Structures are given as C-alpha cells and as structure tokens.
Amino acid sequence: MNTRVVITGLGIIAPNASGVADFRDALQEGRSGIRHDAALEALQFSCQIAGTPVVTAEMQSRYFDALELKGFNSSAILYGVLAGMEAWQRAGLTAAVNTDWDSGCIFGTGSSGIDKLREAIYKVDEGQVRRLGSTVVAQTMASGISAWLGGKLGLGNLVTTNSSACITGAESLLMAYDRIRAGKATRILAGSTSDSGPYIWGGFDAMKVCTFKSNDNPATGSRPMSATAAGFVPGAGAGAFVVESLDSALARNAPVCAEILGGHINSGGQRNDGTMTAPNSEAVQRCIREAVREAGISPSDIDAINGHLTATGKDALEIQNWSTALGRSGTDFPYISALKGMTGHCLSASGSVELVAAVLQLQHGFLFPNINCEDLHPDIRAVVDPERIPQQLRYKDLQVIAKASFGFGDVNACVILKKYHANG
Template sequence: MTKRIVVTGIGATSPIGGTAEESWQALLAGASGARSIEAEWVEKWQIPITFAGQAVVPAADILTRQETKRLDPNSQFALIAAREAWADAGSPGVEPERLGVDWATGIGGLWTLLDAWDTLRERGPRRVLPMTVPMLMPNGGAAAISMDIGARAFSRTDVSACASSTESIANAFDHLQAGLADVIIAGGSEACIHPLPIASFAAMQALSKRNDDPATASRPYDVTRDGFVLGEGAAAVVLETYEHAVARGARIYAELLGGSVTSDAYHITAPDPEGSAAARAMLTAITNAGFTPGDVAHINAHATSTPVGDIAEYNALRRVFGDAVEGIPVSATKASTGHLLGGAGAIEAVFVIKALHERLAPPTINLTSQDPEIHLDVVTSPRTLPDGDLLAISNSFGFGGHNAVAAFKTL
C-alpha cells in the first residue's frame, strides 16, 4: 500500500534570510544575497571572483560557542536549519527508533580540512585538533542533527554534487514508504565560500565575473548570463506519513509525491546538452506520482545562470512538456540565493512548498533580456497560482551527471 507523505516543518538559513520565512519573504521582494566578500584572503590570494551569496545571519550568532567550535560551518548551517524545521513541525513526539535523518552535502567539511592542512604545514602535527576528522566528514551534518533530536532509526548522507539534497528528499520519501521511520528530517547544507573552490570554479569559467555588481550577477535565462554565484547555507524539511501527521494534529504545508534520480553518464562537469537523462528524471517523478506532464502547474528550475547549463535544462524541459512548457510558470530562485551546491535542492524545495502552500510563484530577478533560444514563461514578479490541486516539481542537476527531481502537491 502506498503511503501519503506530507511536509509538516521547514527551516532554512540562506544568503537572503536567517530563517525559512525570512528567506521566502526576501525572495518575494526580489532580494539578492550576492555581495562582496570582506575577507583578507581575497586580496592575499588574488582571488579573481570577489563576491558570493554569503549567509545573511552568521552561524555564530545563533549557535553556542561550543557548537561553533566543534562543528564545521557546513554542519553549523545544517543544525540551524534542522532545528528550525523541527520546531516548526511542533517537535513531533516520536519514538527515537522511528525517527530518521536523510541529509546531504556536495562537498562537506571543507573549511575544517583546509584549515587543518594549513595548521599541519605551518605548526606541525601536534597542533592539529583531535576533532578534525569528525568535523570534516561529509556526514557531520547528519550526525549533528541526529544527536540533537535523538534520531535512531538511521542517519544517512547523500553526496551527489548539486543534486544532493533533492536526492536526500527523494530518499526520505522511499524510506518512509518502506516503513523505516515515521518521521524524517531531510535536506542539505553547504559552506564552501573559501579561496580554493572559488579559484577552482573560476578556473573552469563557471562563476559570474560581475565583481562590480554582485547583486545582478546571477541571471538565469538572460542573454548576458556568464556563470553562477556561489552560495552557502542550509534548508530542511520535516516529512512524515499523513496518518502520523493527522493523528498528532500537525499543520501540513504540502504533500511530497516522491522523487526520481538518474545519471547522464556523459561528462564529469558538463550536462548532456540533449537533456535526455534529466528529462527522464522529471518524467519519472511525475508519472510515479500518478500524474502526467500536463498536470504540472509550477516548476522551480535548476537554472544556475551558466550559458551551457540553462540551455541543457531547457532542452530537457522541452523533451518532457513539449510546446506546453511555454505555459508553465517557471521560477529560477538561484538568481536571488546564489547556488548553494549540495544545499540548493533543499532551499528550492522549501520555496516550492511555500509556493504551493501560499499559491504564489516566486520571482526570478535580474532577467532583463531573455535568451531567444529559451522559450519559457519565467516568473519575474510574484504570480498567483490557480485554485484546485496543484502539482509542482523542483529540479536539481550536478557535476558527475547527477539528476534529481522532487514532486510536490497541494493538500
């Protein structure tokens, strides 16, 4: 028997807001989280890209001093978002053995790893902190969350580049269907605004070069788009069976209909320009939920603002929806938040959930001249969605050819 899975809590810390609600309101207002990096290492290492989507509320302003000392920034963001989502869900009373964590990250404890390497080279092995390995582990965020809420069913971590947290949500759906838990916290986090990844992304010509105007740098679908804006933060959703939620009188935001994961098997960084595997991920997520492409009322696109990536996703959308794609409201929210890598799918899932709950598609900022090769109905100001049951999908695609799509519906 197929179980109904619902969303009862959301949380986030992002470049445009310290909470899920603050991030949503800033998104609707057309805010941009991209700003210049005020760090000495930018000049010291002559970093070519001098801006990023930095978390608007520092983790140290929220967590205790001991938590910030014992957790990598990636795990700090994870804990903040998960705590908010858990409280928003009413801190469900559930047996620890029936409570799970499906978390994700694209890179993990980067700051801890590289700081420890600097310490080793400059001060010797005796000065390397004993907590270095636990802090740099990619599963550090999942572990921190599981210990914080006492989740003993399982604590898992997906690492699939920029598809990671959408994959974690799809996996959480499967785990609830399989009866492995009654309640799961799912989501993802990333904290890698550091000179090394910025230098690397810049070397591969992936980042926008608009140092003089960071706020307008992320420009999905625009003819002048020149790369993505690196972002940081985390987002979390509390998922549970419908029966469990109703029994405890929980507020329900939306229904999660499932997800799909596919692989391009094409190139380590470039997407398949034909978009066949990405299209299959979308179609599978929709059809497995019992719907057809014609039922989709809203799309939150991956839309990173790279010249190649936006076209590849459009080709995938065209494969699934045909000419009808031109009539579906599409939001490209990375224009506001930047690209949170392993946390991107989670924050975008929160935005889709809010869009369905409030029947309001969020805007895509910085689109001044739409690429004539991309025939999409891109939402550029908040748009009311129709009455009735609404189906929406959220797309995430990552290096390595990872594709993940999650499908949500109004309840």
C-alpha cells in the same frame, strides 16, 4: 503500500534570508543575497561576489553551547544544524529524551569543514598534531552533518549523509520519501548543506564557470535565463524538511506544508552529450518523465517548475529539455522560476534551498519574481512565452510544482510536490 508522505516542517539558511518567515518575504520581494566578498577580491578571484548566509552569534547560540563553538568553523555543519533544528521545531517536534527509534536523518553535503580541514593540515605540517583539538574529526568527516543533527535530536532510525553534487538536496528528500513509503521509518529529517568560502569556490573560479562581469554590481550578477548571463555566482546555505507519513502527521495534529507525490533520480552515464560537467539530455528528459509517471500525474497537471537554471550557457538547454519531456511549449508551458538569481548557486545545498522555496510557493500561492532576466535569452523565448517567466511577484493558486536538480557527474533528480488537501 499506499502511504501518503508529507512535509511538516521547513528550515532554511540562505544567502538572502535566514529562517522560513524571512525567506518567504525575501522570495516575494525578489531580494538578492549576493554581495561583494572581500576575501575573494584579496585572493584575486575572477568572481569577487558571492551568496554567503549571514549567521549571527545569537543564532549560533540557539543550538550550540559554548564548548561546541570552541574552535568551531565548519560552515556546512553550522548551516545544516540551524536549518535542520528549525524544521524540527516548526514541525511541532522536540528532541527525544530517550532514543527515538522511529525518526531518522538523511542530510547531505558536498564537503564538510573545508576551513577546519585546512587549519588541521597546516598544524600537522607544522608538527602541531597535539594542538589539533578534539573536534576536527566531527567537523570534517563526510557524515558530520547527519551525526550532529542525529545527536542533538536523539534520532535512532537511519542517520546518514548523501552526496551527489547539485542533486544532493532533492536526492535526500526522495530517499526519505522512499524509506517512509516502505514503512521503515515514521519520519525523516531530510535536507542538504554546503560549505562557503574561497576554498570551496576556488575550483569553480579556476574552471571559469563563475561570472566576472558584475563585481561592481553584485545584485545583478546572477542572471538565470538571461541573454547576458556570464556564469554562476557561488553561494552556500542549507535547506531542511521533516518528511513523514500523513498518518503520523494527522495523529499528532502537525502542520502539513505540502505532499510529496514522488520523483525520480538517474544518471546519463556521461555518454552521448553527457560529461562530468554537462548533462545528457536524454537522461534529463527521462528523469522528468519518470518523475511524472511515478507521481501518478499527467504533464498537464504541472502548474509550475522550480528549475535548476544556473545562469550558464546550459539554461536554454534545460528549458528545451523540460519542453520536450512534458510536451509543452509557448503559452502552454508551466510557469518557471529560477531562485539562483537571488541566492547564487548554493552547490550541494541548492536543491534543498530551492525545494524550500517551492514548498512555500505551493503553501502560500505565489510565483516569486525571476530577477535579472529582463533580457530573456532568445533560445528560451523561442520555446516559452515570456508571460510564463514572471519578473514580478504574482499570486497564483498552485497545485503541483516540479522541482529538478542536475549535477556534476551527469546526475539528475526531479521531485513532484502537491499542495496538501486532506481528501487527497
């Protein structure tokens, strides 16, 4: 079956902007969403800065009623519902009156309701089980985000939550793509979300993978591809997509943001140089090559890369892996962008947040600035001409973008997106 699959709606809750229009402005401005976090300082974290989305009471009231918000404190579900509902509406869709058997939801997360779970644990330990309330399970179950979205929209097709560390967002998009290509759904609301706060970020601080050198200057703290990168800045948020067949989109005169050409997911099996926290380079390169093959394009067709690039010691290795997989280097290397300089590392939401950025780049023809890498790492400079790593906004007619995510557990995902053209 040669079904063309497109993205017709986007939604975003990010550290530097909430809502697609403001997020596009933030990208083009190079706006940082990384700020000092008083809670992290009070708890004596080494890293006392973070990328936490700003969500107002007015934003919450758009999609949650007063009863739902009573005792509600699951940031992953909050971010995911806000992003998912925005994507659905921007695709020109409304909530179903009766069950919509043709539409589903694949929305991932790494955790759900960590703060709510902590609250519940204390109440249980204090013998206050009867005071837990009736929403603890719905806020903390792993599939909570897809269940909330499925209920708000009346979705009757597959409604599920995937979880694969940092590749969760890219994986959800490819799972939706595969289901639509197989003819098992007309449209899928895909995406991923993440919890925020010290109880989700504490483990990373303990691992010493977060920066501690920019607590007094938060906006400069996340430094992908920089020689002075000192670890990632924790972040959170959600990105969402309405993925559907082109035939469906055309039939209802829906806006088309981009076309999904294909992609690939694999694992390095934690063998060779791969571990729980480090990538197997052979697997990374294989993932990129297979994504290109499955998309039916040539490596030379890729205009730009939206990288994983976490501001750790693995950035140079990622660049080398891209170069080896594509057979491109120097001035022939695609343009490359690292969003985490503005948002920090949004963990299970990172792939979807960065994919929203990649779609906007295609749709509006621009390369957003790579902030905080004015001192490009010498190992990266040896592979890529610095001109291919823009540090200022640049308008460019982009046709194909490759987006990759790499995650704990030695897992990899690569998505190939194309600017939509009605004739193919």
